[in-house]
Amino acid sequence: MKPQVDGFDKVGSARPTRRGFLDWLISLCSLLAGLAMTIPGLMYLWPAARGGGSDNMEVEGADRMAPGQSRMVQVGGKAVIVIRDRKGFRAYSAICTHLGCLVTWEQAKEQFFCPCHAAVFDAQGRVVSGPAPAPLPAYKIKEVGGRIYVSPA
Ligand code: FES
Known part of the structure; x- marks a missing residue:
């Protein structure tokens, strides 16, 4: 088994491991899910940021x-x-x-x-x-x- 350091297959190697890639993918999905939940809440709290509606x-x-x-x-x-x-x-x-x-x-x-x-x-x-x-x-x-x-x- 190869030694791993911070998601790379060995010290000094630039090639990511499968585990490093999965950690990165999970982080990205978590970030996107957080944004998907946060943005509608902010739009509710600050409706002035929304456009639309005529002046009459x-x-x-x-x-x-x-x-x-x-x-x-x-x-x-x-x-x-x-x-x-x-x-x-x-x-x-x-x-x-x-x-x-x-x-x-x-x-x-x-x-x-x-x-x-x-x-x-x-x-x-x-x-x-x-x-x-x-x-x-x-x-x-x-x-x-x-x-x-x-x-x-
Ligand atoms: S009381 Fe603080 S935003 Fe309305």
């Missing part, structure tokens, strides 16, 4: 939304939450003003919640608690022919 988006199914319900839309590539209340529709950025995670609308509590560091915003997007330094920016709502559109304020 229609809220699909707005007519079927009950008071208190919300819909997520993309306006100019940014995630926006549209809420229906008893008076009509309102829209706020879904991107937390702390570090940019995606906030969710908690219908039962009528507030926005950021799962990253537990920031809480009231129904008007104002900071209630947590590390967020600023309120959620509001978006403009326009009704045209019974359809609801969202655009930057």
Whole structure:
């Protein structure tokens, strides 16, 4: 049996062994699997990195939304939450003003919640608690022919 040193068949040889090649292949597969799991998570937490969505988006199914319900839309590539209340529709950025995670609308509590560091915003997007330094920016709502559109304020 040949002596092996760090995946090479003998000291001073440049020829890799089968074990060295398999170690390298396993490392490469582990790296690719790690990237495949990490990238979608980062895209969820930092949706601003995604593109898509026009600057004037229609809220699909707005007519079927009950008071208190919300819909997520993309306006100019940014995630926006549209809420229906008893008076009509309102829209706020879904991107937390702390570090940019995606906030969710908690219908039962009528507030926005950021799962990253537990920031809480009231129904008007104002900071209630947590590390967020600023309120959620509001978006403009326009009704045209019974359809609801969202655009930057
Ligand atoms: S990113 Fe939302 S609280 Fe930190």
